[in-house]
Amino acid sequence: MARTIPPESPSGVLNARAARESFQVTRTAPPPELAPYVDYFWVLVWDLRGREPHRQRVLTRPSVHMTFTGYWTAGTTRDRIVGVVRDEFVEEISGDGRVVGAGFLPGGFRPFLGAPVAGITGRMLAVDEVFGPVGRALGAEIAGLRDAGAALARLESFxxxxxxxxxxxxxxxxxxxxxxxxxxxxxxxxGELAADLGIGQRSLQRLFQEYVGIGPKWVIRRYRMLEAAERAAAGTGVDWAELAAELGYADQAHFTREFTAAVGTSPARYARAQDGA
Known part of the structure; x- marks a missing residue:
């Protein structure tokens, strides 16, 4: 699979410097037949043997992920389908291991699920809960493939x-x-989004609940928060009051509270921690 996506593609991974020191992620574009559904396939590998476990916080996007994890040191595996995560997403890794996954486009998992995506929002399901026995068999097969390329190819073919x-x-x-x-x-x-798309607000709400899994207000707020995190990561020279106004917040205090809740620290402190990363 040679369809590698450039590493500068945003991922929502916070504290990039610590992340780079703890694991490596590669992403590949889907084949044309899956492009209407899958945003990208990805592989994450780590080797922390002899080091402390790493806790990674991710500012999630409105997408569903299907993942297969192997903890080689512990000798355990896990497969799951992760619905849209409303709040914080924190994952701890230790020893050595690998994750193989598919990140679906917003709306892209609905045809596979066969039900409203809002039904799995905030949930983590075993793959067989959606795909039945063939999903269980897929998990066992991928767990037995230590070669990441072969595991990714099997997920793609599935x-x-x-x-x-x-x-x-x-x-x-x-x-x-x-x-x-x-x-x-x-x-x-x-209302701006509905007008831009030429659709009524109620119809827009129904579309998002059925296909994205979460409402448009949350999606707008989350992308504005991702924008803020990227600005903060670029350095400390940010006018926070100006940025808060640009992103539609009534005042800087409201923006700071939401940023702190989503990222785990204040904008200024996060920027200082990332400076030079």
Whole structure:
């Protein structure tokens, strides 16, 4: 699989310097047949033998992930489907191991799930809870493949075998809506998004609950917070009051509270910690 995505692609991983010192992530683009559903495939590997465990905090995006983890030192494996995470997402790794995963486009998992994506928001399911016995068999097969490329190829083929006969127009519409939010940092209200897309607010809410798994207000706020985290990571020379206003917050105090809740520390402190990372 040679469709490597450039490493500068944003991932929502916080505290980039500590992350780089603890694990490596590579991402590959899906084949054309899966492009309407899968944003990227990814592999994360780590070797912390003789070192302290690493706790990684991620500022999540509105997407579903299907992952297969092998903890080689412990001799254990785990497979799961992770719905949209509303709040913080923290994962601890130790020893050595690997994760192979698929990150779905917003709306892209709905055709595989066969039910509203909001039903799995905030939940982590075993793969067989969605795909049945073939999902359990897939987990066992990937667990036995120490070569990451082979494991990733097997995951890709599994999804190719189960892709819908034709793309779902509503899934594509949901993906475009979220991409629009991501591309427009100045967009801060659901009404603006609905107007931009030429859709009523109630219809927009239903689309997001059915296909994205969470409402458009949360999606807008999360992308604005991702924007803030990226600005903070770039250095300490940020006018926080100006940034708060730009991102649609009533005042700097409100922005600071939300940033601290999402990232785990204040904007200024986070920027100081990242300076030079």
């Amino acid at each position: 999804l190719l075998e189960r892709r819908p006969a034709a793309p779902d127009p509503q899934a594509e519409r949901a993906a475009r809506a979220v991409a629009h939010v991501a591309a427009r940092p100045a967009l801060v209200r659901v």
